[in-house]
Amino acid sequence: MRILWMKLPLLALGLFLAPLQAVEFRAGAATSNITPELGSSINGGFQDGTAAYIHDELHARCLALDDGKTRLVMVVADSCVIGRGIFDEAKMLVHRATGLPEANMMMSATHSHSCGTLQAVGQSEPSPVYQKFVARRIADGVRRALNNLAPARIGHGSAQVPHQVFNRRWRMKPGSIPPTPLGVTTDQVKTNPGVRNPGLLEPAGPTDPEVGFISVQHLDGRPLALLANYSLHYVGGVGPGHISADYFGAFAGKMARLLGAEQQEPPFVGIMSNGTSGDINNIDFRGSQAKEGPYGRIQIVADEVAQAVADAVKSVKHQDWVPLTVAQKEVTLGLRLPGKGEVEKARAVMKQSKLFPRMETMEQVYARETVLLADFPPTVSAPLQVMKIGDLHVSAIPAEVFVEIGLELKKRHAPTFTVSLANAYHGYLPTPEHHRLGGYETWRARSSCLEVDASTKILAGLEELFQQLPQRAE
Numbered sequence: 218m219r220i221l222w223m224k225l226p227l228l229a230l231g232l233f234l235a236p237l238q239a240v241e242f243r244a245g246a247a248t249s250n251i252t253p254e255l256g257s258s259i260n261g262g263f264q265d266g267t268a269a270y271i272h273d274e275l276h277a278r279c280l281a282l283d284d285g286k287t288r289l290v291m292v293v294a295d296s297c298v299i300g301r302g303i304f305d306e307a308k309m310l311v312h313r314a315t316g317l318p319e320a321n322m323m324m325s326a327t328h329s330h331s332c333g334t335l336q337a338v339g340q341s342e343p344s345p346v347y348q349k350f351v352a353r354r355i356a357d358g359v360r361r362a363l364n365n366l367a368p369a370r371i372g373h374g375s376a377q378v379p380h381q382v383f384n385r386r387w388r389m390k391p392g393s394i395p396p397t398p399l400g401v402t403t404d405q406v407k408t409n410p411g412v413r414n415p416g417l418l419e420p421a422g423p424t425d426p427e428v429g430f431i432s433v434q435h436l437d438g439r440p441l442a443l444l445a446n447y448s449l450h451y452v453g454g455v456g457p458g459h460i461s462a463d464y465f466g467a468f469a470g471k472m473a474r475l476l477g478a479e480q481q482e483p484p485f486v487g488i489m490s491n492g493t494s495g496d497i498n499n500i501d502f503r504g505s506q507a508k509e510g511p512y513g514r515i516q517i518v519a520d521e522v523a524q525a526v527a528d529a530v531k532s533v534k535h536q537d538w539v540p541l542t543v544a545q546k547e548v549t550l551g552l553r554l555p556g557k558g559e560v561e562k563a564r565a566v567m568k569q570s571k572l573f574p575r576m577e578t579m580e581q582v583y584a585r586e587t588v589l590l591a592d593f594p595p596t597v598s599a600p601l602q603v604m605k606i607g608d609l610h611v612s613a614i615p616a617e618v619f620v621e622i623g624l625e626l627k628k629r630h631a632p633t634f635t636v637s638l639a640n641a642y643h644g645y646l647p648t649p650e651h652h653r654l655g656g657y658e659t660w661r662a663r664s665s666c667l668e669v670d671a672s673t674k675i676l677a678g679l680e681e682l683f684q685q686l687p688q689r690a691e
């Protein structure tokens with residue numbers, strides 16, 4: 218709680234200052250079920266998937282914070298990727314119903330690869346009915362979190378989980394990198410080279426072992442919500458045609474159990490957001506992981522991350538009040554688009570598919586991407602956002618951000634973490650250096666078409682936002 222002098226309305230006796238008025242910090246959390254129907258498209262692979270079995274329900278997990286003056290909302294939804302249209306519609310619905318400014322909401326996708334398609338990637342197409350449903354459900358989740366606002370205290374901390382993150386881009390022995398599906402022969406790294414590939418030399422980049430988190434408690438100390446952030450693409454290893462929230466969902470459940478918050482009213486909400494994981498996954502290519510059945514690795518990772526966070530929460534100093542601020546801006550980014558000749562050649566490659574219009578080979582899949590990109594505009598406007606919660610900065614970038622970028626922001630602005638795939642979707646965000654190295658994440662497709670210098674422009678844009686926010690927590 219913080220004491221403020223507040224002006225009261227002009228009364229008959231004249232203007233005066235009220236004696237000490239209390240300003241409360243409040244928080245609320247809620248979830249919305251966003252599970253798609255059986256038979257729905259599942260995206261995340263080069264071929265489309267079909268939902269045949271619901272292993273665990275999908276959710277939009279919502280946290281609302283209010284310092285008495287400013288309200289901020291963070292939403293993390295179980296989806297591979299979510300485009301700007303859906304996020305903007307959800308924000309508009311919340312704004313219309315509650316007056317909360319759109320800029321005060323940060324919405325992101327987890328990047329689980331076993332969810333309903335909301336964005337056209339690979340050979341998956343979204344259903345407009347499911348897109349509309351999810352926008353509505355996200356908005357409802359936010360409104361329910363706002364309805365749950367209650368006096369709360371807040372803190373943040375971090376844990377280290379170094380053994381569940383691996384850089385998936387590898388430098389290889391000469392001769393062990395094949396040409397790309399676009400015919401490029403100069404790649405110097407191979408993504409997902411295969412476990413114990415004899416050509417392995419060393420990973421082409423670092424990992425970020427930190428799990429940053431925000432912990433919110435009721436005034437009596439009961440956990441209200443916990444939002445974590447870890448730089449891990451997803452885990453995977455679900456059954457065929459399975460719908461699952463991957464380790465992001467498993468983490469939320471385990472967090473409630475570990476904090477003893479399973480049977481609360483309103484329910485405790487655990488949330489795992491995706492950090493900067495564009496080049497990071499959970500596969501040890503040196504071969505030290507035992508083989509697991511379906512969901513085996515998801516459970517291992519969720520257990521370890523949740524336990525590390527539960528241990529770290531114990532030493533977090535929760536505060537009765539912290540100031541909340543937010544800054545947002547748009548940056549214009551160029552796209553890497555194909556030339557006329559490339560598009561014509563790609564059309565010819567597509568025709569070779571015996572299953573046309575479905576593509577069979579990687580060469581055909583990338584040819585189709587080339588043809589689809591021909592209709593893209595030369596530039597896009599990408600939203601950047603930084604929320605300041607006490608002395609913690611949380612950035613939002615609308616892409617699959619390489620870990621080097623998140624580490625750079627941590628070096629400059631700790632304590633901080635970055636939420637990827639937030640507020641829009643513009644594919645992979647490698648650094649210019651990684652563009653030079655090549656590899657899967659740089660191959661031109663709708664899922665990788667930002668200009669080579671996009672990360673430089675995004676970091677500069679975020680830097681402006683950091684400078685706009687108050688430098689010191691009150």
Ligand SMILES: [Zn+2]
Pocket residue numbers: 328450617
């Ligand atoms: Zn990805």
